[in-house]
Amino acid sequence: MHFFRLFFRCFIFVVLTILTQIGGMAYLLSLFATRVMGMSRFSARILVFLLFYAAATFLANMAAPAFGRVPLSCFAGEGDKMMVRSALYCALNRNYVTPRMRDLVAALSEDMDEKFPGTTTVVLDGNFPFIDGFPLLPHLSHADGRKLDIAFYYKDADGYFVDGVTRSPIGYFAFEQPRAGDEQPCEGRKDIITTRWNFDWLQPFFPSYRIEEQRTGFALQWLSTVGAKQFGLEKIFVEPHLRNALAASGETIRFQGCRAARHDDHIHIQVR
Template identity: 65%
Template sequence: MFRFAFHALIVLILTLLTQIGGIAYLAAVAASRASGLRRFLAKLAIFLLCYAGATFAASLAAPIFGRVPLSCVADAADRLVVRSPIYCLLNRNYVTPEVRDLAKALAAHMDREFPGTVTVALDANFPFVNGFPLLPHLSHADGKKLDFAYYYKDVDGAFLNGGTRSPIGYFAFEQPAPGDELPCKGRNDWLTTRWNFDALQPLFPAYRIEEQRTSAAIGWLTSEGVAKFGLQKIFIEPHLKNALGITDSHVRFQGCRAARHDDHIHIQVE
């Protein structure tokens, strides 16, 4: 009974983390038993082979279900990059073709306006099944959502091309200044993903948002992104929206139960 519960827990965790990892694990368990393997390293190798095969198969099958992968393999000429290979390893890099085209068009626009600028993508969606949660996000479940990193500069004001404060692009928050709008002040929701990670903040470098490029990107999203690609919403924190002078109604607050959005920009299409 314990062994069954242990395997079931691993399947659950791998499925929640990668969508297809649970299936790969079950295939690896079956293959290990059929071949009589007992050593841990041999079993791990079988799982990694099964997972790699499932991931490759997912990239081929996803277009049938209306999703395509954003590539984590970039060269020096690419202007749209995924922040870390971990997004592809966990199958979190899938979007609809419309969102992919929007992301590429944004990156091309930023390169034209600010030659050489790299636009950094973060979490997208899993390859299959509308409604399957991409934890800890509340809405990345249909291929129509994508997060971008902000554009950053160092403490001396020099632009950090392709750089982010966090190694994965998340959880390094821009703290509001005294007097800034704080829509969640005083709330203590017990069921929420609005985590502050106060203990982590001193570990991140003191980069700041590069206002010119960030404003230009949001300006393009709220104009060309809306008109040509069906962009519906952008989520950023109110204190950043005010600091950047953004008034467009497509830029909204995501609510107090969702994750903070002063470490990334969330976009979604209709």
Template identity: 35%
Template sequence: MKKLLHSILIILLTVITQIGGIIYLISILLIKPTAHKKRLKLLGIFIALYLIATFLIVPNVAPLFGREKIKETKFLQAHSLCYQLANRNYVRPELNQTLAQIARQLEKQHHGIKLVHLDANFPFLDKFPLLPHLSHNDGKKIDVTFLYENPDGQLTNKKTSVSGYGVYERPKPGEYNQTDVCKNQGYWQYDFPKYLTLGTINDDIQFSENGTRNLVNLILEENTIGKLFIEPHLKTRLRLNHPKIRFHGCRAVRHDDHIHLQLK
């Protein structure tokens, strides 16, 4: 039973963080079978090794695999520390530079407003899946949040969920509903991010059409960007018409809670 539990934890930690599984295995091997308070010692060793690896070792090794940690500034930040702790904040250097440029331009247009990122990529190995995403596996992709506004119409850096995912800007009456189309075709997972919010917050804010449109246009202006995914009804509502804007397909998940962008 213990071996099964350890195996499950190794798999889960690998899926969520890429490096957590191997670090947990190393932690197990460092504990003597006769050790007193084994579980407590295992937890302590794992946490210590994991933090050392995440903040000191991985950032220095990842460039050997063509990726680097997102360089955060006062204009470019992760939505949550969880993305950093889980090593889901690595990109190719070219994307890092592009994100910094978009963040600077966004701040120029909207003083004090930050570019907030969600899942990017793991630090190592192309084709290693970053679940639940289908394509975040080569350092070229990243998700960023929409922009929101206060009841008085002023842009805010607040978001609508703890994770940054799962709170949708749903189709209005008369708008095309891609979610219904995909689910009617049997793609049940298309609506799955609603279970990944980790809790909804800031009920007083609302989706900013002007702010999000400006952000999308700033992204599209970058020559390094090859594709951008956003839900079809938002593309229409925001009057976006650019060949880089693509439909992600029903095998993915809906994109009316975030923007996906990727390098050429």
């Protein structure tokens, strides 16, 4: 085999594994299958890979609970109070959490909708289906099913709540910028090894939504009280300037440190 072809295949395997965990294995199996069947057309090989990938994703849905993780559904129905931001999260197998986390976010969503009728709670990256210690990049800690990111609740430029919508189409990287006098523990740092990205160039592309303070503040308070007492929540990450602005308090609300990702575009939670 040509060296470049081998290199290319290794590269694809690594990228698929990093992005989807099981995609790399599905790719290897599809290479094997197309070779056995003597299929050489590019389009046929892509199709075989997609079939293998879909089958692997389906099997992961079935098998993961035996290993302690359950998928959050991307098929939100009429009455559902919780949704995964994009079907992409499920297509990439990034929607797995422990049963305890699933119960917590279901209860949060119900209580949010009861307090603010017509509110859908939007969740983002969870964890991969298998293997403790296998991180869901770029989130190093999302490696055991006990972590989940929750989107902020937003209002439009006129101040009206927008349901099931986030500023960023994937829910990440649309940062709430701190103001001059705000608490900013990382101000002035120039870390080279860091995942605290600012993406300043990206910010103008997002719509001019703002955080809906009532709902987001209530959710933080719920997490640090009911979540901690009844569902074993042990950590909430959100930037200090937002914690202050939303008047959220509780010993579970922490700062993630300056080398970890910014948390003024989403809320990160962890259960026992």
